[in-house]
Amino acid sequence: MTEPMLKVRDLHAYYGKSHVLQGVNLEIMPGEVIALLGRNGVGRSTTAKAIMGEVRPRGEIHFKGQPIAGLESHRIARMGLGYVPESRDIFPMMSVRNNLILGIKDMRRHGKYTVDQMLDMFPNLRARADNLAGVLSGGEKQMLTMCRTLMGDPDLIIIDEPTEGLAPKIVQQIGDMIAEIAKTGVSILLVEQKLSIALRIANRVYVMGHGEIVWGGTPADFRDREDVRKEWLEV
Template identity: 80%
Template sequence: MSDPMLSVHGLHAYYGKSHVLRGVDLEIGEGEVVALLGRNGVGRSTTVKAIMGEVEPEGEIRFRGERIDGLQSHEIALRGLGYVPESRDIFPMMTVRQNLILGIKDMKKPGRWTIDHMLEMFPNLAARADTAAGVLSGGEKQMLTICRTLMGDPQLIMIDEPTEGLAPRIVHQVGELIAEIARAGVSILLVEQKLSIALKIAARVYVMGHGEIVYNGTPADFATREDIRKEWLEV
């Protein structure tokens, strides 16, 4: 891949004395959707946290050609890298609309996403636009978290387990939102357990095992690799 938007080389990370990431390499191109698969506990969430500066990284991380390893999370975000954590962090006492406004990085420079656009895509958020976000369902909080990140107009967005614990109908809506983000030309790194969503949206697939990348290929190639699925994904 020539001039990737995001490149990670030799990434190591630790929690105390526990060596979680062991030399992770991955790349994401302009407008590309990449899925990061693997069982729980293999280091997928730690990978995106290390890229975002929430976990101290060792190794080289470049975003649009510039080193970002060692920067603070807010500095990385200002460069155009968005992050949707699995924890669905919203401000519960603020309204849905206020949460969305907080996602805007530059009030003088409109991005490709507007509050009206977000509320139009999700009528259930629109109906609660002036309601405290704390009363939303888990699925609605997930949508709000993704939409708030989009309000910052990121060039690449990392989304960690967006469908975890959601009802099938909401899973479908979240999948449609991620597909729409991709159609808008935003690069995506998707950490996801549900293969049906990941393989439908992604152009390439990485599989992690024991803190390392054990497979990298297209969804079509991955579909033929029963050995990879059995060894690294199936419980």
């Protein structure tokens, strides 16, 4: 039986005295795309940060069978777990091309992607490859952040709110980009508000509420559960 790529059990996390995550349980299998849904403030981004070591976790986190709870973020990344934060962090005074090169973890070996392959895959970035990254639009910065993470050759990538604040046309492009990433066999944990994107891409869906997983199933199951949508997602 295939082991999960990522396995989280009874995950808790705090901001000061605020108990944000209250026993999160989830699994991601190799090559699987999981959408993590829920209202703002329920702990979805904190879950991503706790897995990546940016928030101190309490509980069990196993990645490719190895315990990673409490490890430093750079050690977790080197094990093959990529992270695209909501903040779209780029190096604005460096070129798009050099931002991509910075994502390479080991210059001595080739990963799944080269810089030219990334630029060929996403013509928006190809046209601006030698421009300063700081002049990119919000959508282009999101593309660049995801591409730079892929240059690190991850086995699993966590993408936090990639379409937040973007125009509908760019939202569609970002969704298409994530779908292309999924085709390469990289596992994905997608934290996303827009159901149209999440349900189009995901193999399975988890819904969060009050710091824990309150429902899980396939996109088809989710579409049939109006009660889940009303209680945990609709405003």
